[in-house]
Amino acid sequence: MRHYLPRRLAAGLLVLWAAFTLSFVLLQVLPGDAVLIKFQNPDLGLSPQQIAEMRQAYGADNSLWQQYLHTLTAMLHGDFGYSVQAGVPVSELLGSNLPGTLRLALGGFLLAGLLAFALSALSRLPALRGLRNLLQSVPALFISIPTFWLGIALIQLFSFQLRWIPVINPSPWQGLILPIVTVAIPISAPLAQILLRSIDDVSTRPFVAVARAKGASETYVLWRHILRNAMLPVLTIAGLLLGELIAGALVTETVFGLGGLGQLTQQAVNNQDVAVLQAVVMISALGFVTINLLVDLVMPLLDPRLTLSGGAV
Amino acid sequence: MKTLLTLLPVPRALAFTLLAGSFTVHAAAPVKGGTLIYLEQQAHTNLYPPAGGFYPNGGILNQITDKLTWQNPQTLQVEPWIAESWTTNADKTEYTFKIRPGVTFSDGTPLDANAVAKNFDTYGLGNKAQRLPVSEVINNYERSEVVDPLTVKFYFKKPSPGFLQGTATIGSGLVSLSTLAQSFDRLGDARHIIGSGPFVVSDEKLGREVDLVARKDYRWGPKSSQQQGPANLDGIKIIVTPEDSVRIGALLAGQADFIRQVQAYDEKQAKEQSFPIYAAPTRGVNDSISFRPDNPLVSDIRVRQALLHATNAKQIVETLFSANYPQATSVIATTAAGYVNLADKLTFDPTKAKALLDEAGWKPAADGIRQKEGQRLALTLYESVPQPQNKQVLQLVAQQWRQVGVALTIKAGDAGSKTLDSLDPQKTPLNVTEVGRADPDVIKSSFYPANRDNLLQKGGSSDKVKSFRDDKLNQLLVNISAEVDPTKRLQLTGDVQRYLLDQAYVIPIFEEPQVYAGAPWLKGVNFEAVGRPALYGAWLEKH
Numbered sequence: 001m002r003h004y005l006p007r008r009l010a011a012g013l014l015v016l017w018a019a020f021t022l023s024f025v026l027l028q029v030l031p032g033d034a035v036l037i038k039f040q041n042p043d044l045g046l047s048p049q050q051i052a053e054m055r056q057a058y059g060a061d062n063s064l065w066q067q068y069l070h071t072l073t074a075m076l077h078g079d080f081g082y083s084v085q086a087g088v089p090v091s092e093l094l095g096s097n098l099p100g101t102l103r104l105a106l107g108g109f110l111l112a113g114l115l116a117f118a119l120s121a122l123s124r125l126p127a128l129r130g131l132r133n134l135l136q137s138v139p140a141l142f143i144s145i146p147t148f149w150l151g152i153a154l155i156q157l158f159s160f161q162l163r164w165i166p167v168i169n170p171s172p173w174q175g176l177i178l179p180i181v182t183v184a185i186p187i188s189a190p191l192a193q194i195l196l197r198s199i200d201d202v203s204t205r206p207f208v209a210v211a212r213a214k215g216a217s218e219t220y221v222l223w224r225h226i227l228r229n230a231m232l233p234v235l236t237i238a239g240l241l242l243g244e245l246i247a248g249a250l251v252t253e254t255v256f257g258l259g260g261l262g263q264l265t266q267q268a269v270n271n272q273d274v275a276v277l278q279a280v281v282m283i284s285a286l287g288f289v290t291i292n293l294l295v296d297l298v299m300p301l302l303d304p305r306l307t308l309s310g311g312a313v
Numbered sequence: 314m315k316t317l318l319t320l321l322p323v324p325r326a327l328a329f330t331l332l333a334g335s336f337t338v339h340a341a342a343p344v345k346g347g348t349l350i351y352l353e354q355q356a357h358t359n360l361y362p363p364a365g366g367f368y369p370n371g372g373i374l375n376q377i378t379d380k381l382t383w384q385n386p387q388t389l390q391v392e393p394w395i396a397e398s399w400t401t402n403a404d405k406t407e408y409t410f411k412i413r414p415g416v417t418f419s420d421g422t423p424l425d426a427n428a429v430a431k432n433f434d435t436y437g438l439g440n441k442a443q444r445l446p447v448s449e450v451i452n453n454y455e456r457s458e459v460v461d462p463l464t465v466k467f468y469f470k471k472p473s474p475g476f477l478q479g480t481a482t483i484g485s486g487l488v489s490l491s492t493l494a495q496s497f498d499r500l501g502d503a504r505h506i507i508g509s510g511p512f513v514v515s516d517e518k519l520g521r522e523v524d525l526v527a528r529k530d531y532r533w534g535p536k537s538s539q540q541q542g543p544a545n546l547d548g549i550k551i552i553v554t555p556e557d558s559v560r561i562g563a564l565l566a567g568q569a570d571f572i573r574q575v576q577a578y579d580e581k582q583a584k585e586q587s588f589p590i591y592a593a594p595t596r597g598v599n600d601s602i603s604f605r606p607d608n609p610l611v612s613d614i615r616v617r618q619a620l621l622h623a624t625n626a627k628q629i630v631e632t633l634f635s636a637n638y639p640q641a642t643s644v645i646a647t648t649a650a651g652y653v654n655l656a657d658k659l660t661f662d663p664t665k666a667k668a669l670l671d672e673a674g675w676k677p678a679a680d681g682i683r684q685k686e687g688q689r690l691a692l693t694l695y696e697s698v699p700q701p702q703n704k705q706v707l708q709l710v711a712q713q714w715r716q717v718g719v720a721l722t723i724k725a726g727d728a729g730s731k732t733l734d735s736l737d738p739q740k741t742p743l744n745v746t747e748v749g750r751a752d753p754d755v756i757k758s759s760f761y762p763a764n765r766d767n768l769l770q771k772g773g774s775s776d777k778v779k780s781f782r783d784d785k786l787n788q789l790l791v792n793i794s795a796e797v798d799p800t801k802r803l804q805l806t807g808d809v810q811r812y813l814l815d816q817a818y819v820i821p822i823f824e825e826p827q828v829y830a831g832a833p834w835l836k837g838v839n840f841e842a843v844g845r846p847a848l849y850g851a852w853l854e855k856h
Contacts, residue, residue, distance in 0.1 A: 155562065
C-alpha cells in the first residue's frame with residue numbers, strides 16, 4: 001500500500017502526458033489548421049494576402065516542435081491559451097462548460113445506477129418472479145433507444161404538450177430533469193445487464209447455497225450475500241461509463257441547448273481548435289485517471305480478498 | 314398571409330415587400346417593457362464587427378452597435394445615423410462625415426470624430442499586433458483625419474464608391490476605443506464589445522446565452538426610423554437552441570417570442586397557429602453552384618452550359634422549399650442592387666444539355682455516366698452547412714445531372730479538409746456560394762480573385778490553380794467597384810450578371826432568405842437590409 005499510491009500517481013501523470021502528446025500529433029495530421037479554418041471562412045471575406053498576414057500574426061507556420069513546446073510549457077503553467085474559433089480564453093470556455101457537464105454527468109450517472117439497481121433487485125424479488133423475463137429484457141430496450149429521439153420525445157411530451165417543465169430558460173434544477181433522464185436511460189442498460197448477469201453468476205456459488213442452508217431468507221441472501229459480491233464487475237464498468245459521460249453527452253447537450261464539454265469537443269475537433277481540444281483532452285484524461293484510481297481504491301473495501309499491493313494483507 | 318403565398322412570383326415579391334413594410338405600422342401604441350426571448354440556432358463566434366457577417370454574430374451586433382449611416386431596407390438608400398451628413402469628392406477617394414453631437418458609448422466615452430476615425434483605421438487597415446483582420450466591405454482605405462471633434466475625413470488610395478454603403482453594413486458597427494484596444498482573441502466575449510446601440514450586453518454564458526438590456530439614455534436612432542428614444546423592450550435574452558424542432562416547438566408552446574432559422578417544412582406549422590413567418594431577403598448573390606474552370610472536367614464551356622441547363626431549379630424550390638425561397642432568375646437576387654432578369658438564360662432543358670455534352674465529346678458509357686478518353690464525367694462537391702437544406706438541394710441536383718449522364722458526389726468533410734480542398738480546383742470542380750450584401754460590390758466580393766475568388770483564378774486565393782484566369786470578367790468586376798456614377802454602376806452590374814451566365818460560370822438556384830418566426834404578440838420587428846433582425850422598435854403585446 002505504501003508504494004501503491006505514488007506508483008499510481010506517477011502512472012497517472014504519464015497517461016496525461018501521453019494523452020497531451022497524442023492529441024497534439026493527431027491534430028497535426030488532420031488537413032488544415034485552426035487559423036486557416038477561421039480566416040479562410042467566407043464570412044470574413046479576407047483576401048489571400050490578408051489571410052497570410054493573419055497566419056503570420058498567429059505563428060501558424062512555426063515548426064511543430066516550437067508549437068508543441070510552447071503549448072506544453074504554457075499548459076504546465078496553467079495557461080490553456082485562447083480559442084481561435086470562439087475568441088475567448090480557453091479557461092473561460094472550460095469554466096462556462098465544465099460545471100454543467102459535471103452536473104449532467106453525475107446526475108445522469110446516479111440515476112442510471114439507481115435504475116440498474118432497481119431493475120436487478122426487482123427481477124430477483126421472489127414476489128415478481130412472473131415478471132422476471134420482462135424485467136430482464138428492459139436493458140435491451142433501453143440501449144436501443146437513440147438518445148436523440150429520446151430527448152426530443154421527452155421535450156415534446158413534458159415541455160410542449162403537458163407544459164410541466166420549460167425547456168427554454170428553465171431554473172437551473174428544473175432544466176436538469178429531462179437531460180438527466182435522457183442520459184441516464186441508455187447508460188443504465190449496460191449497468192443493469194452486467195449486474196443481472198453477475199447476480200445470476202454469484203447465485204450459483206457454493207457460499208450462497210450455504211447461506212440458504214443456514215436458513216437465511218431469500219431477501220437477506222440477495223442483499224447481504226449476492227448483491228455485494230455482484231457489484232465488483234459493475235463498479236469497473238461504471239468507472240468507464242462515467243468517464244465517457246463527461247465527454248460524451250454531446251447529443252443530449254445539443255438537443256437541450258445545454259452547452260458542455262461534449263459540444264465543446266465536437267466543435268473544437270471540427271475547427272481544429274488545438275488549444276480547446278488539448279484542454280478538453282487533459283481534463284477528460286484527468287477524469288479517467290482519477291475515477292479509475294478511486295474505483296481501484298474502493299474495490300478492496302467491498303471485497304477484502306482484493307488487496308492493492310498484491311502481497312499479504 | 315395564406316392567400317398572399319399563392320400569388321405569382323412577381324406580385325408575390327411585391328406583396329412581401331409591402332408586408333415587410335406593414336410590420337412596422339401599428340395602430341396601437343407600443344407597450345414598454347418586457348424581455349424578449351430570442352432563440353438562435355448557433356452560438357456566436359468572434360464579435361469583432363467585421364466578423365458580423367455570420368448571422369448569429371450579426372443578430373447580437375445589430376442590437377448593440379450603431380453605424381455611421383443607415384441603409385433604408387425598403388429603398389436601399391443610405392440615410393443619416395451617427396453621421397448627420399456627408400460629402401465626397403467627385404472620384405470618391407475622399408469622404409467627410411459630420412458626426413451627430415452627444416452620442417456616447419455604453420461605457421460613457423464619447424462617440425466623436427476621433428472614435429469614428431479609430432474604428433475605420435482598424436477596419437480598413439487591420440491591426441496585426443492585435444490580430445484584427447481587415448473588413449471585407451472597406452476597399453482601398455488609406456487613412457483618416459480628424460478635422461474637428463465632430464468632423465472626420467477618410468482618404469482612399471483608389472476610388473471607393475462602395476464605401477458609403479459599407480459604413481451602413483453590419484461589419485462597420487462602431488465600438489469604443491477600449492474595445493478596439495482588445496486583441497482579436499478576446500472579442501469572442503460579448504461583454505467586451507462596447508457599442509453605442511440601443512441595447513447593451515449585460516451578461517453572457519459562453520456558447521449558450523447572451524443577455525442584453527436596453528440603454529435608458531439612448532436617443533440617437535436613425536432619423537427616419539419610426540422608433541425614437543430608448544428601445545421599447547427592457548431586454549433581450551438570446552438563447553442558443555441548436556435543434557430545429559425544439560426552437561419551433563418552444564415558440565409554439567409560448568416559451569419563446571422570436572426564433573431564427575425556420576426550416577421551410579416547419580413554416581406551415583407556425584402559420585396554422587397564426588405565428589407570423591418573417592422571410593427577410595439577403596439581397597446578394599443567390600444560393601448557387603459555381604464552377605472552378607481550372608479543373609479540366611469543367612473547363613469546356615459546353616460542359617458548364619450543359620450542367621446549367623440540366624439543373625431544374627424549379628423542381629428544387631417546389632420540392633424542398635416554400636414561397637419564401639424564390640427560384641433564381643439571375644446571379645443575384647431580385648431584391649439586390651443592379652438586378653437584371655436573366656431567366657431566359659437559365660432554362661431547364663435536358664435535351665439541350667445532352668446535345669452540348671455530346672458535342673463536347675462526352676459519350677455515355679455502359680453505366681450511363683459519360684466518358685471521354687477513358688475519363689468519367691464524375692464531379693464532387695462539398696455540402697455547405699450554413700445554406701438551408703443544402704445537402705438535400707445537392708442530392709436533387711445530383712439526380713437531375715444523372716439524367717444527362719453526369720455523376721455528382723456530395724461530400725461532408727471536416728472543416729480542415731473542406732477548407733483545403735476548396736482551394737484546389739482539381740479536388741473541387743464545383744463550389745456552393747452565397748453572399749448577402751445590398752450593394753453592387755457584392756458581386757465583385759464573390760468572384761474577384763483578390764476577394765472570395767469563388768471561381769478560383771490564377772493569382773487569386775490559391776497557388777494550386779494552374780492556368781484559369783478571366784481578365785475580361787475581372788475588369789468588369791473592378792469597374793463596378795470603381796465606377797462613381799450610381800446609374801452606370803448598376804448597368805455594369807447587369808453586364809457582369811450576363812457575362813457570368815453566358816460563360817456558365819455559375820448555376821443560380823434560389824434566392825436565399827433569412828427566415829424567422831415570431832409569436833403573435835411580438836410587434837415592431839424590423840430587419841436591416843440583408844436580413845439581420847433590428848429589435849430596437851420591437852415590443853411585446855400583453856398576452
